[in-house]
Structures are given as C-alpha cells and as structure tokens.
Amino acid sequence: MPIPPSLIKKLRRIVGRKQVETGPAELLVYESDGLRLHTARPGCVVYPASTDEVSQLVKVCCQAGVPFVARGAGTGLSGGAICDGGVIIQLSRMNRVLAVHPDDRYAVVQPGVTNEYLNLQTRGHGLEFAPDPSSGVSCTIGGNVAEDAGGPHTLKYGVTHNHVLGQTVVFPDGETATLGGPFPVSTGPSFSTFLIGTEGTIAITTEIIVRLVPVAPAVVTMLAIYSKVADATDAVSGILTAGVLPAALEMIDHLCIQAVEAHLKAGFPTDAAAVLIIELDGEETLMKREAEIVARVCRGQGTAAFYTAETDEERLRLWQGRKHAAGALGKITQAFYTNDGVVPRSRLTDIFQAIYRIGDKYGLRIGNMCHAGDGVIHPQILFDSDDPQGPGRAMDCSRDILLACLEMGGSITGEHGVGVEKRGYIDQMYSAVDLAHMIRLRDGFNPGGCLNPGKIFPNNAKDGETGSAASIPPGAGE
Amino acid sequence: MTTESSTTSVWPDPGGLLQPRERSRVGELIVKARSRQVTIGSSQATYRWDLSRLDRVVSFHAPDMILTVETGLTLNAVKDIVEAEKLWLPLDTPGGGDLSLAEYLAGDDSLSWLSHRYGSARDWIVGLTALDDQGREVTSGARVVRNASGYQLAPLYIGARDGLGPMVEVSFRLLPLPVPATIVSLKADNPDQLVVIWQQSCRISHPSGRGEPWEALRLEFVNGRWRLDGMTRFPPEDVATWKGTADVDSNETIVVAKIPAREGQEKALKSDIQIQVLPTQIPELLTSLHSLDVELTCYPAAGIIRIGRLNEIQERSPLESLLAAVAEKGGRIRPMTEDLPVKLPAPESLSADIVLSKRVKQILDPDGIFGPLPVEQW
Ligand SMILES: Cc1cc2nc3c(=O)[nH]c(=O)nc-3n(C[C@H](O)[C@H](O)[C@H](O)COP(=O)(O)OP(=O)(O)OC[C@H]3O[C@@H](n4cnc5c(N)ncnc54)[C@H](O)[C@@H]3O)c2cc1C
Numbered sequence: 036m037p038i039p040p041s042l043i044k045k046l047r048r049i050v051g052r053k054q055v056e057t058g059p060a061e062l063l064v065y066e067s068d069g070l071r072l073h074t075a076r077p078g079c080v081v082y083p084a085s086t087d088e089v090s091q092l093v094k095v096c097c098q099a100g101v102p103f104v105a106r107g108a109g110t111g112l113s114g115g116a117i118c119d120g121g122v123i124i125q126l127s128r129m130n131r132v133l134a135v136h137p138d139d140r141y142a143v144v145q146p147g148v149t150n151e152y153l154n155l156q157t158r159g160h161g162l163e164f165a166p167d168p169s170s171g172v173s174c175t176i177g178g179n180v181a182e183d184a185g186g187p188h189t190l191k192y193g194v195t196h197n198h199v200l201g202q203t204v205v206f207p208d209g210e211t212a213t214l215g216g217p218f219p220v221s222t223g224p225s226f227s228t229f230l231i232g233t234e235g236t237i238a239i240t241t242e243i244i245v246r247l248v249p250v251a252p253a254v255v256t257m258l259a260i261y262s263k264v265a266d267a268t269d270a271v272s273g274i275l276t277a278g279v280l281p282a283a284l285e286m287i288d289h290l291c292i293q294a295v296e297a298h299l300k301a302g303f304p305t306d307a308a309a310v311l312i313i314e315l316d317g318e319e320t321l322m323k324r325e326a327e328i329v330a331r332v333c334r335g336q337g338t339a340a341f342y343t344a345e346t347d348e349e350r351l352r353l354w355q356g357r358k359h360a361a362g363a364l365g366k367i368t369q370a371f372y373t374n375d376g377v378v379p380r381s382r383l384t385d386i387f388q389a390i391y392r393i394g395d396k397y398g399l400r401i402g403n404m405c406h407a408g409d410g411v412i413h414p415q416i417l418f419d420s421d422d423p424q425g426p427g428r429a430m431d432c433s434r435d436i437l438l439a440c441l442e443m444g445g446s447i448t449g450e451h452g453v454g455v456e457k458r459g460y461i462d463q464m465y466s467a468v469d470l471a472h473m474i475r476l477r478d479g480f481n482p483g484g485c486l487n488p489g490k491i492f493p494n495n496a497k498d499g500e501t502g503s504a505a506s507i508p509p510g511a512g513e
Numbered sequence: 514m515t516t517e518s519s520t521t522s523v524w525p526d527p528g529g530l531l532q533p534r535e536r537s538r539v540g541e542l543i544v545k546a547r548s549r550q551v552t553i554g555s556s557q558a559t560y561r562w563d564l565s566r567l568d569r570v571v572s573f574h575a576p577d578m579i580l581t582v583e584t585g586l587t588l589n590a591v592k593d594i595v596e597a598e599k600l601w602l603p604l605d606t607p608g609g610g611d612l613s614l615a616e617y618l619a620g621d622d623s624l625s626w627l628s629h630r631y632g633s634a635r636d637w638i639v640g641l642t643a644l645d646d647q648g649r650e651v652t653s654g655a656r657v658v659r660n661a662s663g664y665q666l667a668p669l670y671i672g673a674r675d676g677l678g679p680m681v682e683v684s685f686r687l688l689p690l691p692v693p694a695t696i697v698s699l700k701a702d703n704p705d706q707l708v709v710i711w712q713q714s715c716r717i718s719h720p721s722g723r724g725e726p727w728e729a730l731r732l733e734f735v736n737g738r739w740r741l742d743g744m745t746r747f748p749p750e751d752v753a754t755w756k757g758t759a760d761v762d763s764n765e766t767i768v769v770a771k772i773p774a775r776e777g778q779e780k781a782l783k784s785d786i787q788i789q790v791l792p793t794q795i796p797e798l799l800t801s802l803h804s805l806d807v808e809l810t811c812y813p814a815a816g817i818i819r820i821g822r823l824n825e826i827q828e829r830s831p832l833e834s835l836l837a838a839v840a841e842k843g844g845r846i847r848p849m850t851e852d853l854p855v856k857l858p859a860p861e862s863l864s865a866d867i868v869l870s871k872r873v874k875q876i877l878d879p880d881g882i883f884g885p886l887p888v889e890q891w
Pocket residue numbers: 068069104105106107108109110111112114115116126146167168169170173174175176177178179180181182183184185186187234235236238239240241361450451487513
C-alpha cells in the first residue's frame with residue numbers, strides 16, 4: 036500500500052522537503068541491506084537530523100498506522116533494515132561525535148557515526164571503541180547497538196553490550212528516554228543493555244555513550260598454516276585450553292584463501308586447507324610468553340608452517356586478507372550468501388565437517404571465514420544467480436547449516452541477528468513460552484507493531500513479507 | 514520460618530522463606546501463590562525465595578569455556594568448579610562470595626575491585642532461565658560465547674530483586690585462568706599519595722608504554738589507615754617504579770600470588786551506601802570523605818565509593834551535605850541496606866531506567882505475583 040500523501044506532507048514538515056525521498060530510483064538502494072536475497076520496497080525514506088525530529092517522525096507514522104524502520108549504513112546481513120511499503124528512517128545525517136572524554140574514557144556519539152570514524156576521533160587519545168565488525172569502515176554505532184555487533188577482537192574485549200554505557204532512545208509513540216550514564220560500570224536492571232541486540236524492534240537509538248578502552252600498546256600477529264581443517268580447528272581449542280586468551284583467533288579455509296590470494300595477496304599459501312590468524316596484545320613480557328605457548332600448541336597440532344608478522348605492514352596484510360575475504364570471494368563468483376551460526380568451541384571440527392557435507396549435498400561451493408575463537412562461523416555459500424533455483428538452494432543449504440549448529444548446542448546467529456532471514460528458525464532455538472515472553476516485551480513497548488514489523492519473531496500479524504528470490508540483483512552481497 | 518516446599522506442605526508465616534527442593538517446585542509454588550493470592554519474590558512480598566537447594570551443575574565442558582548452573586550454588590562454589598579446570602570467572606563480591614547466585618544476581622552486588630576491567634555480572638552471563646508469572650520457565654540466550662538471537666533477559670532480571678520472577682539457571686562465559694599476578698599493597702595516612710600512584714600508573718602515556726596496568730584496584734580507609742590494594746600482571750620491577758617518591762609505607766608492597774586463589778579474592782568492608790561518580794571526580798571526593806573520617810572502600814577506576822559503618826559516625830549532617838552535593842553534580846547514590854541512619858538526597862524525578870523497569874514489571878507481572886519491584890531508591 037502506498038504511503039498516504041498526507042503523511043508524506045507531515046514528514047516533510049518535520050524534516051524539510053529535501054529530506055524525504057519518494058522516487059523509485061532513490062528507493063531502490065533501500066530495498067535490501069547487505070543480505071540481498073531479501074528485498075522489500077519502502078514507501079519513502081526520511082533523513083532526520085535530531086532526536087526531536089525522530090520523535091516527531093515516529094509519532095506521525097504511528098498515528099497513520101504506517102510501519103517504519105531505523106537504518107544505519109544498511110550493512111546488516113539478516114534483512115533487518117528493510118521495510119515493506121513503510122518509512123525508512125535513515126540516520127546518516129546524525130553522524131557527529133558529540134564529545135570525547137579521554138580521562139573518564141567515554142565518548143558520546145550520534146547513531147550514524149561509523150566505527151572507523153569514531154576510532155579516528157579517539158585514537159589520538161590512545162583510546163578506541165573495542166567492537167570491530169569487519170564492516171567497520173561503513174557500519175554505524177547505531178547499527179552495532181541494534182545488532183549487538185562484534186568482530187575479530189571481541190574474543191578478548193567483548194561485544195557491543197559490554198561497551199555501551201548509556202543511550203538516548205525514542206519509543207514508537209515518540210516518547211524519548213535517556214538511559215544509563217557515563218559511569219564506567221553500573222549495577223541493577225539496565226534497560227539500555229536490554230535494548231542492545233533487539234534489532235531496532237523496541238526503540239530507535241538516537242545518541243550513545245560508549246566506553247573507550249586503551250589501544251593495545253603492543254601486538255603480535257601470527258599465522259598458522261594447516262593442510263587439514265580439523266587440525267586448525269583443534270588448534271583453536273588447544274590455544275584456549277592452554278590458558279591463552281588471544282585478542283583475536285580467526286580462521287579462513289581453502290576456497291577463501293584462494294580468492295584472497297587471487298585478488299589481495301595477503302600471503303596465505305594457496306595449497307593450505309586452512310589458516311589461523313592469531314593475535315595477542317597487551318603487556319610485552321607476558322605476550323612473549325603467550326606467543327611461545329601459541330607456537331607450541333599450533334606446532335603440536337600439525338601446523339604445516341607457522342609465521343609471526345615481523346612488521347606492521349605484514350600484520351596489516353594478514354588482516355586485509357581476513358577482513359576482505361568476503362569481497363575477494365565476490366570476484367570469483369556471481370553471488371554468494373553469508374551464513375552466521377555459532378557452535379560451542381569444541382564442536383568446530385564437527386561443524387566444518389557438516390558444512391562441507393551439506394555443501395556437497397546441494398552441489399554448492401562453500402568458503403569459510405570465521406571468528407573461530409568464539410565459535411562463530413560464516414560459511415559463504417556460492418551460487419549461480421542466473422539459475423532460478425540458485426538462491427533457493429543457497430538458502431536451504433544455509434538453513435541446514437544453522438540446524439546443524441543447533442544440534443551441536445549452538446545458536447542460529449552469532450552476530451548478524453535474526454532479522455527477516457532467520458525468523459523462521461527462531462522457534463527451533465526457543466520454546467513457545469520463551470518467545471511469548473519476548474513478544475510480550477516487544478508488544479509492551481511497540482504496541483501498534485509499527486516499529487520494524489516482521490523481524491526476529493515468526494507469525495507476526497503485521498508481517499512485512501519479503502520479496503521473492505527472483506528479484507535479487509546479480510552478485511549478491513559482500 | 515522456612516519451609517521445604519513440597520506442594521502438600523504447610524506454607525510458612527508471611528515473611529518466611531520458600532525453599533524449593535527441585536526446579537519443578539518453583540513453578541508449582543508460583544501457581545499456588547496465584548491461587549492463594551499471595552506474593553513471592555522481593556523483600557516486600559509475602560514470601561521470599563531461598564533457592565539454595567537448586568545447586569546442580571547443569572552443564573560444564575571446560576573446552577567450551579561455558580558453565581551452566583542452577584542458582585542455588587554460591588559464587589565461591591562456582592569459582593571452585595571453574596578454577597579446577599583452569600578457568601576463571603572474573604566476578605567478585607565484597608560480600609565474600611558465600612551468597613547463592615540467586616541472591617547475588619537478584620541484588621546485583623557484583624561491583625568489586627575487578628569491575629573497572631571486567632564489568633559486572635551482566636557482562637558474563639550468556640544465558641538465563643527464570644520463571645514467568647504463570648510459573649513457567651522462560652529462557653533467553655544460549656550456552657555459547659556469542660549469540661545474537663532473540664531478546665536477552667539478563668539485563669532486566671539482574672538486580673530486579675526477584676521482582677520479575679526468580680532466576681533458576683544461568684550460563685556464564687569464562688576466561689582462561691590467568692597467570693600469577695603481583696599483588697600490590699600500599700599504606701598511607703591520607704588518600705592523596707595513593708591517588709597519585711593510581712593516576713600515575715594508569716596514565717596511558719606511561720613511560721613503559723605497556724597499557725592498562727591494573728587487573729584489580731581498590732583504595733580503602735579502614736581502622737584509621739588508608740591503603741591501596743591492586744593486582745597486576747606487570748613485572749614486579751615495573752610495579753616498584755609506580756611508587757615513585759610517594760610517601761607511603763611499603764613494607765608489604767609486593768606479594769606474588771595466583772590471582773584467582775582465595776587470597777586474591779576481595780574481602781571488603783560491608784557497605785551501607787554506594788556512590789557512583791566519574792573516575793576524575795574520585796580524588797576530590799576522597800579528600801572530602803577523609804575529613805569526615807568514614808570507613809570506605811573505593812574502586813577508583815570504576816568511579817565507585819562504598820561507605821560502611823554509618824551507624825558509628827557521630828555527626829551525620831556533613832555526610833548528608835556531601836551526598837547532596839554529589840547528587841547535584843550528577844553522581845548516583847544507592848543504599849545498600851535498609852534502615853539507613855543518614856538521609857539520602859531525594860532525586861528530583863525518577864530516572865528513566867527506573868521508570869522503564871517499572872514498565873517492564875507491569876508488562877511481565879501485571880498481577881504483581883512477585884511483589885513490588887523495589888528499585889525506587891536506585
Ligand atoms: C562485509 C561485512 C562484514 C561484516 N562483519 C561483521 C562483523 O565482523 N561482526 C558483526 O557483528 N557484524 C558484521 N557485519 C554485519 C553488520 O555490518 C553489522 O550488523 C552492523 O552493526 C550493522 O550496522 P549498520 O549501520 O549497517 O546497520 P543497518 O544494516 O542499517 O541496520 C541493522 C539493524 O539495526 C537497526 N538499526 C540501525 N540503526 C538503528 C538505530 N539507530 N536504532 C535502532 N535500530 C537501528 C535496523 O533497523 C536493522 O534492524 C558485516 C557486514 C558486512 C556487509
């Protein structure tokens with residue numbers, strides 16, 4: 036249903052004429068997020084510049100019964116930022132770092148600030164915002180909060196909810212609240228922490244107080260090369276059980292290595308079945324001791340070769356290889372689908388066997404990159420977008436992998452959230468009573484269901500159905 | 514009076530404790546309470562919970578570094594279980610760790626000398642099972658380190674003093690047991706020198722360039738003496754330099770201990786009031802409190818000061834004025850016991866956190882079966 040012209044008029048009155056887009060060409064970009072297999076065309080996009088504008092916008096949308104969704108950079112990978120026929124509240128104009136307090140180690144930011152920009156403002160003080168999604172160049176802190184984002188270094192430093200001290204939010208009825216505060220720690224019930232990871236289904240975040248941590252003074256980055264995936268996954272458990280907590284412990288398998296070497300030349304041997312990138316940081320003497328333990332464990336676990344990056348350049352090259360592996364895959368395939376599951380660490384070997392088996396079953400190639408230390412897997416399922424069956428097969432393949440994660444005691448999402456993508460599987464993870472309890476909370480704060488409908492939970496009466504697979508643009512998602 | 518709550522047993526007198534023997538009884542009791550129109554939960558309910566008999570380890574496979582337990586276990590018991598497998602839960606409590614997890618989490622007394630580095634209980638819980646107002650178990654989270662599925666209930670329930678329902682099972686993420694640490698202990702006649710040492714050691718541009726030095730840190734004023742206690746994994750030679758020329762008594766400066774062993778655990782003063790400010794406001798506040806001669810524990814890098822033995826102080830009005838000034842500057846004051854002998858500044862309005870906690874209470878427990886949500890004073 037198109038958005039009533041009377042509502043468009045009201046929206047323009049709030050944010051200004053130019054800050055409301057309704058043209059089909061402009062809206063095209065907002066039909067999907069990073070997960071291009073799910074598409075839905077919004078009715079319009081608005082660009083507010085303040086909490087007050089957001090509050091007024093949601094009020095008029097609610098009054099008109101029109102759905103609305105907050106959007107950051109649209110890098111989400113579960114279809115969270117799409118809104119069928121509704122209003123996208125695009126927060127990119129709210130992109131200022133409002134204050135940095137180095138002595139008390141916190142910063143106040145608007146939701147449209149990207150991770151990279153925030154860290155550019157704080158590193159001069161020797162501080163940084165620890166969550167480091169690989170999409171950090173473009174994704175926003177508001178998006179991090181909604182998804183409880185993590186990244187390679189969350190193994191040691193924790194995820195977004197460990198680093199947000201407070202936030203200002205707007206509820207669907209336009210009410211605003213300032214939660215938490217700049218204090219380094221807090222106790223008692225925390226509505227702010229509860230909101231983190233609710234995927235923008237309860238409130239819209241318009242300001243965030245983030246904790247800053249000292250930039251690690253010294254870092255050692257190592258590369259362990261394996262001719263068997265199982266040896267690499269066993270080494271992951273081995274390192275942690277030897278008492279070392281690396282800052283990051285990442286794995287990339289053969290297909291991703293080949294893509295990376297073809298396009299980025301990170302220095303991974305192309306005949307390896309898998310490589311581990313292990314990064315230690317902290318106090319130097321201690322780190323040296325830990326590096327020895329890591330080397331011993333990796334060698335004991337059958338590593339074909341083991342290197343330590345000697346220079347910053349070498350170190351950065353290894354990380355380029357890891358962080359841009361998805362981009363490199365995009366150059367060897369027409370399209371691929373990013374899966375995001377979790378298993379207990381000790382089941383990493385089992386889940387990789389299952390992934391390869393499932394890939395064979397569907398006749399699809401799968402490249403793997405993962406936050407191995409956390410048990411988070413990101414199989415990249417390659418498919419042919421010209422084949423009408425291709426996307427469907429990729430999605431079925433992804434479903435089977437997630438079900439395997441659940442069978443192994445894991446979760447259907449480690450960091451990308453449920454969105455529309457996995458709402459069909461969430462009832463396999465939680466009981467009906469569990470879900471009803473969560474839905475009670477959602478409906479208590481979002482009673483009309485206008486804010487981000489159809490996300491996370493199945494059978495939503497106000498479900499904005501997603502578009503068909505046939506509408507995927509070629510070369511889906513990085 | 515307490516009762517072992519088989520469904521046939523007699524209920525205790527109002528104000529008594531209910532001690533279910535098994536998980537299934539917790540739900541049965543809620544259903545019964547509903548039909549008898551009595552409340553079970555917070556301190557202001559007809560009955561309170563004592564879940565100490567629910568003390569099973571539900572699952573623990575050390576390589577996964579996740580422990581799932583029932584909440585009748587004490588924090589100390591949990592620490593023993595994980596340390597036996599060379600793992601560590603970096604939570605401590607000034608109370609000494611003998612509280613059951615159910616009490617510890619319901620009251621959220623989880624700030625300690627580790628908190629500036631490791632946060633509070635909320636930061637380590639990855640899964641939670643509680644009972645809803647119909648007596649059914651509800652779970653959120655999972656037994657894995659990372660998980661972004663569904664809503665996480667732990668931040669709402671921790672610290673809600675059983676007002677949203679009892680928590681019966683939690684899953685913690687764990688860390689590898691750290692290497693031995695250096696325990697630093699310095700004494701002085703006033704807080705100034707100790708504050709200087711803290712500030713010097715924490716400066717990011719510290720000459721050694723070695724980053725965050727303190728694993729744990731506490732300043733205390735007890736028995737007329739100030740002391741700074743800390744744990745660090747920096748080499749003892751480094752630690753000696755932090756003392757610089759400060760005029761402190763360093764007889765017992767350096768003791769090497771294994772950090773998670775019981776000697777490393779905090780046994781701090783029992784506190785009556787908790788003050789929360791920014792770390793940069795701590796030095797001035799300590800100086801003011803020094804002149805009032807009150808016993809206190811301070812976690813400077815966390816911005817926390819806890820004051821104890823308030824019933825022993827003679828002159829209360831200077832402390833009351835100081836607390837009023839703290840509140841005026843945006844600091845937070847939380848009572849840690851009932852019947853405080855001093856008057857706390859009345860907040861001008863309830864904070865949004867409290868207003869929303871009350872809204873959550875209305876949503877999840879509309880009939881008030883778990884008693885009032887006693888968080889007004891936070
Ligand atoms: C190449 C690539 C690599 C990635 N790597 C990682 C990784 O390492 N770790 C990780 O966790 N994720 C990763 N992601 C996923 C994604 O980048 C993160 O989830 C990120 O936090 C989303 O931010 P965004 O600004 O793009 O949010 P969007 O995609 O715009 O929105 C995501 C969800 O958040 C909601 N939302 C956004 N802003 C707000 C707000 N202010 N208030 C309320 N709700 C809001 C939206 O409604 C939507 O539901 C990756 C994605 C890509 C494409």
